[in-house]
Amino acid sequence: MSERKINPMLKTGLELGPILGFFAAYLWLKDRIFTIGGTEYEGFIVVTAGFIPVFLLAMGLLWWLTGHLSKMQVVTAVLIVVFGGMSVWFNDPRFFKMKPTIIYVLFGGVLMAGLLRGQSWLQYVMEGVMPLTDQGWMILTRRLAAFFFGLAIANELVWRLMSEEAWVYFKTFGLTAAIFLFFMGQGRLFRDHGTQTDDNG
Incomplete structure (x- = not known):
């Protein structure tokens, strides 16, 4: 559907x-x-x-x-x-604070499992959103898997070492901003490996 x-x-x-x-x-x-x-x-x-x-x-x-x-x-x-x-x-509250860690480890692990099979499972999920070559999808998947693991580590450090209020700010704004900046930083990848054609040409 x-x-x-x-x-x-x-x-x-x-x-x-x-x-x-x-x-x-x-x-x-x-x-x-x-x-x-x-x-x-x-x-x-x-x-x-x-x-x-x-x-x-x-x-x-x-x-x-x-x-x-x-x-x-x-x-x-x-x-x-x-x-x-x-x-x-x-x-x-520790269980809820660990949730982002589990989510990002899980997502990063799933992407890594696909890479070990020579596949980009990210491409399967998001192909209609971002038109990339197969090589581009593999590069983006490797980067995103590493990024997810980095977010998991960051979440653990923040909730274990900083105040509860600091974690709430980090969870609400920091993680969202990090994901936004990650994809904004992939502009060259999208430009070099995009598959969209110029319909005006």
Whole structure:
């Protein structure tokens, strides 16, 4: 089933809205303690508990409107439920903070597994988005796999060595900016290995 087109602003809102909502709610509730069922929960745990259904609702709406979710979105949703749920269940924020590490190691590992088989599984997922030669896809896949492993290491260093608030800023803005800058930095690759033809020529 092909993906249905929707307003790009709506699509972006559904993808980024829950993350920005988590950030805003954390800043509002970070210093508060909530007693629920006789157990004390820090604001971070309460915000995490609220983020899970909000994220799933946004992904559900995105799927309903477009008829499509990427494999990356599905895996991310599963890991949010598992690790976010563990943080809430055990009243321990470390599980949720480890989630980006697991996601990036998993994605990097999958790309590496394809490379070891002489294949670019990134090409299989994104070929319709970025027209590249086979060689270009292999180069981009190697770079992206290394980049994902780098993000995993960065996430571990930030949440283990810095404050919780610093990690929230890093998770909300730092990781997103890093991914944006990574693809912006691939301009020469896209230029040298692009397959689009000039229709005006």
